[in-house]
Amino acid sequence: MAAQNDQLDSSFNDLDYLSGFGNSLESEAIAGALPRGQNSPLLCPYGLYAEQISGTSFTAPRKLNHRSWMYRIKPSVTHEPFAPRSPSHGKLVSEFNDSNSVTTPTQLRWRPVDIPDRPTDFIDGLFTVCGAGSSFLRHGYAIHMYTANKSMENCALCNADGDFLIVPQKGRLWITTECGKLHVSPGEIAVLPQGFRFSVEMPDGPSRGYVAEIFGTHFQLPDLGPIGANGLAASRxxxxxKAWFEDGMRPGYTIVQKYGGELFTAKQDFSPFNVVAWHGNYAPYKVGLKLLSN
Incomplete structure (x- = not known):
């Protein structure tokens, strides 16, 4: 057991990353997989498929435009039609403007939630605490909590409503994304932008934490100005x-799509994490909270 834990810690510590908030970056898991001079050539290297993922309108000014190009083994759209998830999740909310919303001037606080007794992954352990606005109106936010005791198996989650900011309070998380892997420990936060598919594993066993979700915009660094040229957070x-991919058939793989606070599912026969190379300024990222306070 000690040897296994040492190997796990080594895997966490040895994972290499790119750095920079909002930087235009590039990464390839196989040398030569990134096209040069073109984003979408007629024939991509290694027979890959070029796809762009956009975090803003394509007409947004350059300084506000978020997008990345991905070069995948199979197109992401080759899946069955989405259908409402059954059984329904029933614990997520993204509309806070209707008559079902409850308000109170009383100060509130939430204690950490107990770890469930039955097998529960990140999706089933996610539930809404409060929020404001509407995902359909592209304005507002939601605050969720999660508690889980098992890794997501043969499935990935995609949030079409907004960006997820995940704050683990107990237990480390291995988050596999289409751009590569993030290892996130308590004391760190991870941001998974709208539209990215991801899967959460729990190498330490049970985990719980918090999730902030914003609609219609993306997380940004605070302005500097009066405090000088440095402070609050360093982009680096x-x-x-970095790019990492899975190849081969995965029969019965499930894509879970969060849309309007509801969950929908679609089946496909391959892993969505088949991106061999990517470049752009729209990607998942993580940062240590201690670094934000320096």
């Missing part, structure tokens, strides 16, 4: 995964 401390 934000770490972005």
């Amino acid at each position: 401390d934000f770490l972005v995964p």
